[in-house]
Structure formats: structure tokens, C-alpha cells
Amino acid sequence: MNKKIVEITDLTEQGQGVARGEDGKVFFIKNGLPQEKVEVAIKKDKKKFALGEATSFLSTSKERQEPFCPHYKICGGCNLQHLKYKSTLEYKSKWIVDTFKKIANLTIKAPTIEGMETPYNYRNKVVFHGKYYKGDYILGFNEKNSNFLFKVKVCHLIPKAFMEIKETLETLCYHHHIFPDDVMIKTNGKDYLLYLNILNSYPYEDMRKLIHSMLEAYPAIKGISHRLQIGAELETITMALNNFNYEVNSKSFFQVNTKEAEVLYDKLEKMIEPLAINTLYDLYCGVGSIGIYLAHKVNQVYGIEAVAESIKMAKKNATLNNIQNIGFHLGNVEISLAYLTDDDSCVLLDPPRGGVEEAVIEHLLTLKPKYILYVGCDLGKAARDIKRFTEDGDYAVSSVDGVDMFPWTGHVETVVLLSKLHTDHHINVTLEMDDLDLTATKISAPWKNVNRVDRKSEIKF
Numbered sequence: 001m002n003k004k005i006v007e008i009t010d011l012t013e014q015g016q017g018v019a020r021g022e023d024g025k026v027f028f029i030k031n032g033l034p035q036e037k038v039e040v041a042i043k044k045d046k047k048k049f050a051l052g053e054a055t056s057f058l059s060t061s062k063e064r065q066e067p068f069c070p071h072y073k074i075c076g077g078c079n080l081q082h083l084k085y086k087s088t089l090e091y092k093s094k095w096i097v098d099t100f101k102k103i104a105n106l107t108i109k110a111p112t113i114e115g116m117e118t119p120y121n122y123r124n125k126v127v128f129h130g131k132y133y134k135g136d137y138i139l140g141f142n143e144k145n146s147n148f149l150f151k152v153k154v155c156h157l158i159p160k161a162f163m164e165i166k167e168t169l170e171t172l173c174y175h176h177h178i179f180p181d182d183v184m185i186k187t188n189g190k191d192y193l194l195y196l197n198i199l200n201s202y203p204y205e206d207m208r209k210l211i212h213s214m215l216e217a218y219p220a221i222k223g224i225s226h227r228l229q230i231g232a233e234l235e236t237i238t239m240a241l242n243n244f245n246y247e248v249n250s251k252s253f254f255q256v257n258t259k260e261a262e263v264l265y266d267k268l269e270k271m272i273e274p275l276a277i278n279t280l281y282d283l284y285c286g287v288g289s290i291g292i293y294l295a296h297k298v299n300q301v302y303g304i305e306a307v308a309e310s311i312k313m314a315k316k317n318a319t320l321n322n323i324q325n326i327g328f329h330l331g332n333v334e335i336s337l338a339y340l341t342d343d344d345s346c347v348l349l350d351p352p353r354g355g356v357e358e359a360v361i362e363h364l365l366t367l368k369p370k371y372i373l374y375v376g377c378d379l380g381k382a383a384r385d386i387k388r389f390t391e392d393g394d395y396a397v398s399s400v401d402g403v404d405m406f407p408w409t410g411h412v413e414t415v416v417l418l419s420k421l422h423t424d425h426h427i428n429v430t431l432e433m434d435d436l437d438l439t440a441t442k443i444s445a446p447w448k449n450v451n452r453v454d455r456k457s458e459i460k461f
């Protein structure tokens with residue numbers, strides 16, 4: 001195998017060290033950190049770049065730490081456990097600066113990323129993927145960049161109870177011969193909701209027995225829903241963010257990190273307070289959490305959301321929190337834009353990972369609200385969308401902030417405030433450029449032999 005000694009100078013969001021050869025060739029090095037000199041075993045060698053793994057260390061970074069999870073090397077979840085937490089925040093800030101420069105051609109001040117005091121067991125939701133194979137059933141996580149599932153024994157990002165629920169469910173599924181393709185668990189720290197995504201059809205009576213025995217094993221589970229339940233009233237749990245309460249069900253979106261969601265919403269509140277705007281449009285509003293939180297800072301809030309269950313929850317949540325100056329509309333943002341009429345407004349965009357649809361951006365560039373407040377969980381997509389708002393001089397970036405919603409992963413929640421520029425009279429210039437406290441009843445599983453399985457092909461094992 002081809003080996004090479006390199007000095008690492010940068011880090012990718014996937015947690016790989018980056019080194020540059022004399023000829024400009026870029027090396028992406030698994031388990032390598034900046035300020036380290038390492039010997040790399042090259043696994044893929046192309047003309048302009050090479051992929052490899054650090055096999056021995058001539059010097060190590062003082063920012064390096066021992067990963068705390070036994071699955072770290074293979075699990076597709078975390079990328080940054082070999083780096084001290086404080087450093088992960090510094091890199092997230094750098095990635096925001098670099099991405100805005102590269103994609104949006106904007107030079108911004110490095111934001112301070114609001115991190116967590118205890119960045120463990122922070123997720124209020126998890127999805128385990130399931131696979132029945134040769135007499136065994138696995139509920140696990142995907143391996144890094146692969147279709148393989150591995151059996152999860154421990155995960156430090158989720159509450160311990162999620163693992164207990166998973167293990168009990170694995171056993172009960174095996175006993176009842178029902179094998180969910182995915183299992184989602186949500187919690188508010190006290191109550192739990194489960195959603196079983198089951199693509200096969202199973203006898204109704206077997207389903208009923210599985211759900212009944214799971215509810216008996218874990219009384220803290222408030223409801224178990226599944227894909228084939230159409231039109232059924234779904235159980236809800238109440239999530240609290242500071243003084244606000246939100247009912248959510250298994251189908252509605254809610255920020256996965258409750259503590260950091262409070263940090264994010266407080267930040268948004270501080271940001272809109274001095275703007276003294278009339279209307280806040282909360283686009284992609286989910287169960288109405290942001291709009292409800294900010295309603296006392298504006299005259300009127302309108303929320304738009306595509307999922308009917310979420311809009312139903314949003315209306316309930318407005319009542320639950322005694323908020324009267326808010327209205328919700330069910331529909332896709334891109335075809336519900338006619339509701340946006342007030343240009344003395346702030347449009348809050350909190351889109352899914354794919355970012356904001358072009359039709360929405362075009363409409364906003366026509367309506368020209370005073371402010372656009374962008375909350376993005378995908379940095380590249382956020383930079384792409386910010387570029388559209390700023391490239392013709394319609395908006396300027398007033399501030400960029402970051403919240404560490406997903407510690408130990410390469411993701412960062414990015415918050416950008418855009419202010420309308422006074423461009424009523426301007427010349428168009430075209431530039432050509434090249435360039436879930438459980439009383440756990442633990443049930444043992446005698447059949448637990450499978451540790452790893454390919455979800456798609458079932459060929460390799």
C-alpha cells in the first residue's frame with residue numbers, strides 16, 4: 001500500500017484531516033487533525049486528491065481526545081469525537097466563514113458558536129433502522145457512508161432509556177414476528193412516543209399484541225403509532241421550551257436538541273426585538289414553536305407549514321400558550337406565498353435540509369420584506385440561499401450566528417439576519433465570472449447473534 005508522510009492543516013465537516021502536497025494535491029485523512037504530522041496509508045489515489053487513513057503519528061494535536069463511544073470508528077452519526085469539544089465549536093465557526101466565502105462570495109466575521117455545557121444525551125428523538133435477516137432482527141444505525149446496519153450497544157447522544165426501549169422492542173418484534181423497517185422514539189424526558197415504519201403487512205392481531213406488550217413493558221410510552229394507521233388520532237407528548245409548552249405527535253417536527261432549541265429561540269427573540277416590525281411570517285413553521293415563542297415581540301404572526309398534523313398541533317399550541325395574535329396556514333410555502341403581503345415585515349425561514357425553494361426566494365425578492373431571518377441546519381444550502389438574496393444587492397447580511405444543535409457531528413445550526421437595502425434606483429450590471437425515567441422491564445433475547453447486516457442487498461454479512 002502506498003504510504004506518505006504529511007502535515008495536516010485543516011479539518012473537514014466529516015472529521016477528516018486535510019493536507020496539501022507540494023504539487024497542490026489534497027489529502028483527506030481519516031482520524032487526522034490539524035497540527036499533526038502523520039503517516040497516511042493511501043486508499044484511493046487520484047490526480048488531484050487522495051483518500052487515506054493516519055496509521056502512525058509523528059506528532060499529535062493537543063486538541064486530540066480519546067473518542068468516548070465504542071462505535072465511533074464505524075457509526076455514521078458522529079465525526080468529531082477525536083477532537084476536544086471546545087475545538088469542535090471553533091471549527092464549526094470556521095466552516096461557516098469558509099462556506100459563506102466559497103458558496104455565497106461573502107466575507108463574514110467568524111461567529112461564536114453557542115455550545116452546550118454537557119454535550120451528551122442531548123437528543124429528544126432517535127431513529128433506529130431495522131432489518132430481519134436469516135432468523136435475526138437488528139435495530140441499529142447505518143455505518144459511515146454505507147448501507148450496512150450495525151447493532152448499537154451504546155449511544156452517548158441519546159437518553160439511556162432509548163436504548164432500553166430499543167432492546168425490548170427488538171426482542172418483542174422477534175417474538176411476534178413483526179419487523180419494523182424503522183423505529184422512531186421521541187421524548188420530553190418523561191413520556192415517550194414510538195413510531196413504527198412497517199412496509200410489510202402483518203396480521204392486525206399480531207400488530208395489536210406487539211403494541212400491547214410494548215406498552216405493558218414500558219408504561220412511560222404514551223403511544224405507539226405505525227405507518228398503516230390512517231386517519232387515527234395520534235397520541236401527543238408535551239415538549240417545554242422555557243415558559244412555552246408544545247404538543248407534538250409522532251409525525252410532527254420538533255428541534256432534536258431541547259436545550260439548544262431554547263438557546264436558539266432566545267437568540268431569535270433578541271434579534272427581532274430591536275427591528276420593531278409589524279408582521280412575522282414563520283415559514284416552514286412545524287408545530288408553530290418559533291412563531292409562538294416570538295409572538296409577543298410583533299403585532300401579528302403567520303405560520304405556513306405543509307404537514308397537516310403539524311398545523312393541527314400549531315393551532316392547539318397557540319391556544320395552550322394563550323397566544324392570540326397568530327394564524328396558521330396549511331400548505332407548501334412555495335404555493336402559499338400569496339399570504340405574504342406585508343413588506344414591513346420579517347420573514348423567518350426555517351426550511352428542511354434541502355433549503356428554500358427557488359420559487360420562494362423569487363417571491364421574497366419581489367415582495368422585499370424589511371428583514372429575512374434564516375435558520376438553517378444545512379450550512380451549504382443556507383449559503384446557497386443567502387447568495388440568492390444578496391447577489392444583486394437586494395439584501396445585506398446584518399449578522400451571522402451559530403448554535404451547536406448537533407454536538408460531535410459536523411452539523412451546525414446557522415442563523416443569518418438579512419436587511420433590505422434601499423435599492424429602488426439602481427443600475428443592473430452583469431459580471432461574467434469563470435469561476436426517551438423508565439421502569440424498565442428488561443427482556444432477554446436469546447437469538448441476538450446478528451451484529452451487522454447489509455440493509456439493501458442482504459448479500460454480505
Ligand SMILES: C[S@@+](CC[C@H](N)C(=O)[O-])C[C@H]1O[C@@H](n2cnc3c(N)ncnc32)[C@H](O)[C@@H]1O
Pocket residue numbers: 253254255283284285286287288289290304305306307310331332333334350351352353
Ligand atoms: C426544519 S423544520 C422547522 C420547523 C419549525 N420551524 C421548528 O423550529 O420546529 C422544517 C419544517 O418545514 C416543513 N416543510 C418541508 N417542506 C415544506 C414546504 N415545501 N412547505 C411548507 N412546509 C414544509 C416540514 O414539515 C418541517 O415541519
